[in-house]
Amino acid sequence: MGSNPPSLLGAWLRNDKSGGVLLAVLAATCLLVPLLHLAVPEASPLHMSSYAVTLIGKYLCYALLALAVDLVWGFCGILSLGHAAFFALGGYAMGMYLMRQIGSRGVYGDPILPDFMVFLNWKQLPWFWHGMNMFWLAMLMVALVPGLLALVFGWLAFRSRVTGVYLSIITQAMTYALMLAFFRNDMGFGGNNGFTDFKDILGFDLHKPVVHVVLLVISAVALGGSYLLCRWIVRSRTGRVVTAIRDAESRVRFIGYRVESYKLWVFVFSAVLAGIAGALYVPQIGIINPSEFQPLNSIEVVIWVAIGGRGTLYGAIAGAVLVNYAKTWFTTALPSAWLYLLGALFVVTTLLLPQGLAGLLARRKPAAPATGASVT
Amino acid sequence: MNARLSWQKLVGRSRSTSPPPRHGALVSGDPVEAGPDASHGYILYLEDLTVSFDGFKALNALTLYVGTGELLCIIGPNGAGKTTMMDVITGKTRPDHGSAWFGQTLDLLALTEPEIAQAGIGRKFQKPTVFEKHTAFENLELALAGSRSVWRNLAAELSGEQRDRIAAVLAQIGLAAQSATPARRLSHGQKQWLEIGMLLMQNPRLLLVDEPVAGMTPQEVEKTAELLLSLAGEHSVVVVEHDMEFVRRIARRVTVLHQGSVLAEGTMDEVQANPKVVEVYLGEQ
Numbered sequence: 001m002g003s004n005p006p007s008l009l010g011a012w013l014r015n016d017k018s019g020g021v022l023l024a025v026l027a028a029t030c031l032l033v034p035l036l037h038l039a040v041p042e043a044s045p046l047h048m049s050s051y052a053v054t055l056i057g058k059y060l061c062y063a064l065l066a067l068a069v070d071l072v073w074g075f076c077g078i079l080s081l082g083h084a085a086f087f088a089l090g091g092y093a094m095g096m097y098l099m100r101q102i103g104s105r106g107v108y109g110d111p112i113l114p115d116f117m118v119f120l121n122w123k124q125l126p127w128f129w130h131g132m133n134m135f136w137l138a139m140l141m142v143a144l145v146p147g148l149l150a151l152v153f154g155w156l157a158f159r160s161r162v163t164g165v166y167l168s169i170i171t172q173a174m175t176y177a178l179m180l181a182f183f184r185n186d187m188g189f190g191g192n193n194g195f196t197d198f199k200d201i202l203g204f205d206l207h208k209p210v211v212h213v214v215l216l217v218i219s220a221v222a223l224g225g226s227y228l229l230c231r232w233i234v235r236s237r238t239g240r241v242v243t244a245i246r247d248a249e250s251r252v253r254f255i256g257y258r259v260e261s262y263k264l265w266v267f268v269f270s271a272v273l274a275g276i277a278g279a280l281y282v283p284q285i286g287i288i289n290p291s292e293f294q295p296l297n298s299i300e301v302v303i304w305v306a307i308g309g310r311g312t313l314y315g316a317i318a319g320a321v322l323v324n325y326a327k328t329w330f331t332t333a334l335p336s337a338w339l340y341l342l343g344a345l346f347v348v349t350t351l352l353l354p355q356g357l358a359g360l361l362a363r364r365k366p367a368a369p370a371t372g373a374s375v376t
Numbered sequence: 377m378n379a380r381l382s383w384q385k386l387v388g389r390s391r392s393t394s395p396p397p398r399h400g401a402l403v404s405g406d407p408v409e410a411g412p413d414a415s416h417g418y419i420l421y422l423e424d425l426t427v428s429f430d431g432f433k434a435l436n437a438l439t440l441y442v443g444t445g446e447l448l449c450i451i452g453p454n455g456a457g458k459t460t461m462m463d464v465i466t467g468k469t470r471p472d473h474g475s476a477w478f479g480q481t482l483d484l485l486a487l488t489e490p491e492i493a494q495a496g497i498g499r500k501f502q503k504p505t506v507f508e509k510h511t512a513f514e515n516l517e518l519a520l521a522g523s524r525s526v527w528r529n530l531a532a533e534l535s536g537e538q539r540d541r542i543a544a545v546l547a548q549i550g551l552a553a554q555s556a557t558p559a560r561r562l563s564h565g566q567k568q569w570l571e572i573g574m575l576l577m578q579n580p581r582l583l584l585v586d587e588p589v590a591g592m593t594p595q596e597v598e599k600t601a602e603l604l605l606s607l608a609g610e611h612s613v614v615v616v617e618h619d620m621e622f623v624r625r626i627a628r629r630v631t632v633l634h635q636g637s638v639l640a641e642g643t644m645d646e647v648q649a650n651p652k653v654v655e656v657y658l659g660e661q
Contacts, residue, residue, distance in 0.1 A: 238529040240514055244507045251505045255574070256490050257524050265526045 018314040018358075019231060026224045029056065034213045053212050055328060057284040059321045060219040064226055064277035066304045066320035067313060068270040071230050073302065074311030075239065076266045077246030079164075082171030083274050084297035085178050086146035088288070090275025092182075093145055095195035095288040096129060097138030098206075102199050115197075116190045126188040135202055142279040143272045150271030151264065158260040158267075163249070172295045179293030194289025201283050212284065219280045223317070226273055230313055233269075242266055243311075303346045309358025318357060411496050412479025412581055414444040419582050419612040420465070425474035427460050427636075434460040435471065436636035442582070447608035449623045450616045451647075452633035453656060458616045461633070462584050466499050467492045478582070498575035499584040504567040508560035512551050512570055515559055516542045519574035542577070548606070549573040550599060565596030569603060582612045589622050601625045 033056060036048035065087050072078045104111040108118040112125055131137045153174060157167055185191035204211045233239050244252045245259055253259045282288045301320075308319020323345070330338045353359055412419060420442035427435040435457045442448050452458055463469035464476060467489040476484040482495055493499075507515050520538060523529060534542075546552045549569040554562060559570060568588055575583055585604065589597045597619070604626055607613055617623050623630060623644060630647045632640040640650045647653055 233530065236530045237517070237532040238526055240510060240518060241529060243509060244518055247507050247509055248505050251507070252518075253490070254493060254499075255519050255578070256493055257518075261526055 016231065018312070018361075019227065022227060022314050022317060023224050026220045029060075030217045030220050033216055037209060037213055050209055050212065053209070053216060054284055057212065057216040057219055058281065059324050060216065060223050061277045061281035061284070062301075062304070062324055063317040063320040064219070064223050064280070065274050065301055066308070066316040067223070067226055067230060068273035068277065069301050070305045070308075070310055070313055070316035071233070071273070072267055072270045073305060074313075074316065075234050075246060076242045076263060077249075078263060078267060079168045079302065080171045080267070080270075081168045081295065081298045081302060082175040083270070083301055085171075085175035085293055086150060086271040086274035087278035087281070087297075088178070088182075088290075088292035089146045089149065090142045090278030091282040091288040091292060092189060092195070092278075093132075093138055093141040093275070094279035094282045095198075096132040096141075097135060098198040098201060098283060099195050100129070100133035101201065102197065105199055106197070114190070114195070116185075116193065117188075120185060129188065139279070142275050146271040146275030146278075147268050150268045154264045154267040155260075158263045161260075172298070175293050175298055176295050179290050179295075182290035182293060190289070192290060194287060195282075196287040196289075198283065198286055206283060206286070215280065215284050219284070222276060222280060226276075227313060227317065230273075233266075234313070238262070238265075300342070303342060305356075307345055307349045307356055309356030309361075312356075312358040315356050315358030322357070413481045414479045414581065416480060417444055418442065419444045419446075419479055420614075421475070421477040422461070422465070423475045425461070425464060425471045425476065427457075427464065427469060427471045433636050435464070435474075437474070438633075438637050440631060440638060442612055442614060445609045445612055447604065447613045447615070447626060447628055449627035449630045450614060450633060451618070451620075451623060451630060452639070455635075456633040457636040458633055459586070460636075462499060462586060462616065465492075465584060466497060493578070496579065496581035497584065498578055498580035498582070500568075500571050500575055500586060500588065502586045502590065504564070504571050506559040506562075506567050506570050506574070509558060511556050511558055512546065512562065512573075513542060513555045515570055516545055516573055516577050519577035521578050545573045545576050548576070549603060563596075565592045565600070568592070568596075568600065572603065572607075576607075576611075580611060582614070583607065585613060585615045587617055588615065589617065589619050597622055 033048060033053060036046055037050070037053050040047045065083065068086075069080060069083050072080050072083075099114040102114065106115040106118075108115050110118050113122060117125070132141070153171075157170065162170065181187055182189050182194075183192050189195075198206050200206050201211070201215075204214075206212075234242070241252060241257055241262055245257075245262055249259055252262075278288075278292075300323075304319040304323045305316045306319070307323055308317065309315025323342070327338060327342070330341060349356060355362065418441050420440075422438055422440040425435045425438040426433060434455075438457065438461060440461075450458055450461075460469060464471050465484060467484065467487060470485065478484050478492075478495060478497065484492060484497075487495065507518065510518070517534065517538075520542065522538070523532065543552070543555075546555055549572060551562075551566060551570060551573065554566065559567060562570060572583075572585070572588070588604070589600050592600060601622065604613060604615060615623075615626065627644050630642065630644050631638055632647055632650075632653050634656050639656065640647050640653050642650075
């Protein structure tokens with residue numbers, strides 16, 4: 001780039017070609033999806049189906065989740081196998097708001113109680129459902145609940161210097177425990193059915209195509225913004241300390257940094273991002289239930305990141321989109337083969353492409369930009 | 377008989393030439409922040425240190441003093457207690473008996489590992505551990521004495537003064553041309569110097585250096601010798617080393633450890649002439 005871009009964003013992206021490509025793709029998505037879905041008539045072969053819109057929206061939310069995992073795993077070396085839990089908690093917070101919005105339009109017509117509570121013969125709203133009809137409070141909870149869980153969990157784990165495989169295992173235990181808890185009817189979160197049949201969000205009808213498109217655009221903007229924020233973090237001195245912790249933890253402690261504080265900070269920030277991803281996911285998919293807490297989900301996210309290229313941010317996003325696209329394709333064409341294929345992909349990536357697809361890209365370029373990508 | 381006499385003579389002399397004028401009075405304010413008070417000519421006082429591991433005495437009533445600005449070499453056969461002594465000084469291992477003071481006022485046995493590092497004791501481990509993915513410059517930046525807060529470091533920028541300091545240390549350790557090179561691309565010797573540089577960034581009063589020249593080429597050994605000699609004076613330096621030629625090259629005073637206590641002290645020639653030392657250590661070679 002010969003010219004000097006006047007904007008802050010331009011200056012920011014000068015050294016980040018991959019990030020520039022990513023933001024360009026996201027911008028194109030924001031333009032093309034509304035155009036092809038809303039403006040192009042349905043009869044035209046160029047028309048984008050509402051199924052495709054939902055699918056792209058889902059990929060964007062998964063990409064944000066992968067970004068969150070890459071930040072803790074790729075940069076801080078914390079292999080979290082429980083990030084789907086933060087995603088699901090954010091989703092549940094959004095789901096509570098959407099449930100309260102249904103009001104008397106539910107099957108049982110109760111103006112306050114969601115259907116499943118009427119069905120369970122409950123007479124009043126549990127305390128934690130109060131105020132969740134207010135959008136701002138629900139949005140606060142989207143960030144606060146995953147963040148708080150990550151804070152408590154991380155504080156206990158990092159303070160006791162639990163690392164490596166042991167940490168991964170207890171994150172699995174955490175998401176599994178949450179799944180079991182959310183399956184119970186008396187938790188007050190709809191048991192195994194979870195929440196569904198949402199009507200509207202902030203007064204906008206969730207069944208209207210334009211609302212879906214707007215949600216997709218918001219997801220794309222959230223993803224782009226989160227990417228820039230994550231990139232700013234990993235390029236700051238804090239980011240350099242964090243990657244140093246990944247590479248030589250005891251050395252960092254020896255220099256005088258409180259390793260636990262840094263890990264905790266990154267872990268909580270990442271959990272909040274995952275929660276936001278979950279909150280964007282639920283209104284687009286239209287359902288949230290305890291299966292989102294499945295341990296397998298968290299492992300899949302790690303596979304997306306590994307395939308895309310850990311420690312690169314954009315690689316995680318690309319990995320999430322590509323793997324999920326492949327999943328969509330295979331689960332229709334060859335449903336029984338998908339899990340084998342995913343496993344094989346993971347093994348092949350680990351053995352042959354330790355840097356993932358991003359590493360493959362970097363290898364094709366001359367050395368200088370390649371190291372820039374892998375270092376930062 | 378003769379050996380026994382000279383050993384007593386040596387021990388006696390070491391006691392008489394190293395008086396421990398330490399009062400242990402605490403200064404007001406935070407002693408860790410204030411750093412050591414080395415006004416009596418000594419930076420480190422180790423007295424009567426004993427460390428046992430399951431009955432094995434790794435240190436046995438070890439008494440040792442390090443002068444301010446001194447370059448002291450410690451030699452001794454394997455299991456003599458060299459590493460354990462370093463561990464006690466840096467707070468990694470707690471002794472069963474004895475005392476360890478940093479200058480006049482800092483009781484090392486009462487401080488935690490990070491507090492000791494902050495007070496001004498830097499330790500270089502045998503195996504170089506630098507941050508492989510970071511450049512030489514960034515390695516020094518992270519070691520720079522400064523804020524350790526997550527939030528503040530998010531927006532932290534290096535001041536001109538700090539950049540100059542990093543550049544000065546890069547020049548001192550001979551890596552000025554490698555400033556932007558990732559540490560994983562540096563040679564073994566360069567990594568060792570980089571690690572010494574990281575210690576220097578924290579302005580330590582006392583540097584503990586564990587086997588700095590193991591695995592180095594002769595040219596690298598020579599450069600390391602020059603580096604360590606240039607550090608003495610401004611810093612007190614304790615070097616643990618097996619390479620006798622290297623010790624001869626840099627040492628002014630040599631202390632021989634054996635079975636957890638001081639066997640002999642003196643110049644390299646005096647120590648090598650000591651029959652007791654010849655018997656337990658040099659005789660093996």
